[in-house]
Amino acid sequence: MAVFAVTLIPTTGIFFGGMQAASVSNIRSDAVGVAASMLAQVRSLPYNLVGFYSGQANYVSVCPATVTPCAGQATVVLGTGLGPAGAFTPVTPSPTIGATSYSVTTYITWANANVPSGTCSAGSTLCVQAYKEATTVVSWSGLSRMAGSITETTLVYPGGQGQYTAAGGGGSGGNSCPGSPASPTGLSAVPYPNPQNLTPDPGEYEANVSWASLPLASQPCYFVILDATSNADLPATCASASGPSAEASTRQPGSEVLYTVTGLSPGVQYYFAVIAYNSDGSQCAMSSTSPAVTATTDTAPAPPTCTVTGLTVTAVPSQSAAKTYESSGGAMTDNLNLVASTTGSGCANLTVQGHLVNSATQDPGSPYTLASGTGGQFTYTVPSQNVSWTTGQHVFTVYLGGTVTTDSQSIEVCAHAGNGQKTSTPNVCP
Secondary structure, eight states, X not given: OHHHHHHHHHHHHHHHHHHHHHHHHHHHHHHHHHHHHHXXXXXXXXXXXXXXXXXXXXXXXXXXXXXXXXXXXXXXXXXXXOOOTTXXXXXXXXXXXXXXXXXXXXXXXXXXXXXXXXXXXXXXTTSTTOEEEEXXXXXXXXXXXXXXXXXXXXXXXXXXXXXXXXXXXXXXXTOOOOSSOOOOOSOEEEEEEOTTOOSXXXXXXXXXXXXXXXXXXXXXXXXXXXXXXXXXXXXXXXXXXXXXXXXXXXXXXXXXXXXXXXXXXXTOEEEEEEEEEOTTXXXXXXXXXXOOEEOOOOOOOOOOOOEEEEEXXXXXXXXXSSEEEBOTTSOBSSEEEEEEEEESSOOOOEEEEEEETTOOSBXXXXXXXXXXXXXXXXXXXXXXXXXXXXXXXXXXXXXXXXXXXXXXXXXXXXXXXBTTBOOSSTTTOO
């Protein structure tokens, strides 16, 4: 028993040490998931709403020196007072996974601002490339080696809002959005069936809602787009309640000028309006209501029925369909006029390839793209005049959408023998 005890004691230590290491690894993995979830919340917000309000609990003006990714950087301040509904807070409620409770703190700071842990002031050339960065610290407590923390960070994409021009919320470096937004103008709504949908499907019907763009300094912090099947269900003002058929979009950036409303039903009329908001949602301005837009069912496009019925090749100006002659300098004396005749619909992307008989080398400029004409004809004039071509029989073949057809025609290029004679070579150009 004594020998067994001496052997068992160190083995037990190794066993429990392995269990402790596995437990710490699981806790750390859960913490990484918590941090990733918080950063996903940050990325889901419009860029103008990423930041904090100086009146929020646990707000700090500078990222602590203990947080390496953002140590000493000034935090982004959107304004004063309470933030808009749904915005996250610096310290979130502590999530519990298994038996472990986590503490979550998030810092929104300026990245790439060329001032030492300072504030980007209006018009500062040191801050023109500033953008926002989110850093989340997740920590947990426990005995001895069980306690710890992890730090995750992500950049926040500005969405093409231009360079930084002033401290505050909005813009690529946080351009201030106006306290009293202007009403969106130029509202337009256009039915837009999903181009990927080739069979009738009410759930895939869409409409594009657009409005006039605003100068960067006049852009609101965010837009909300409303749609309703009854004009009376749209609010009379931006502060009024909506009717039962009205639905609102998620917040869209203040630089946006187009929004696609999805999930509409075919055969139903819809009305649209756009509301602009300031940073905390306390000030708003509403557009006029769009004219009614009737949703229609998506349908598959009709298959093309194009058929090529013939091709003619004519030498111009000699007007010969059989042959053309070279000058004494060995250059062509004619251009070649190509005319393809078609029937049916969907005739597009018609090309003609030309080459010398029994040769794989294409003629100069081949393939030739035909332009649509009248009466189902597609034409192209080959600029062959004064260009050197190989003498002999040349064949021209029509391709429809890159696929070869059975329609072809040939013309012979004859050599010049001098003094207007055709050629001294027998049987070349009789």
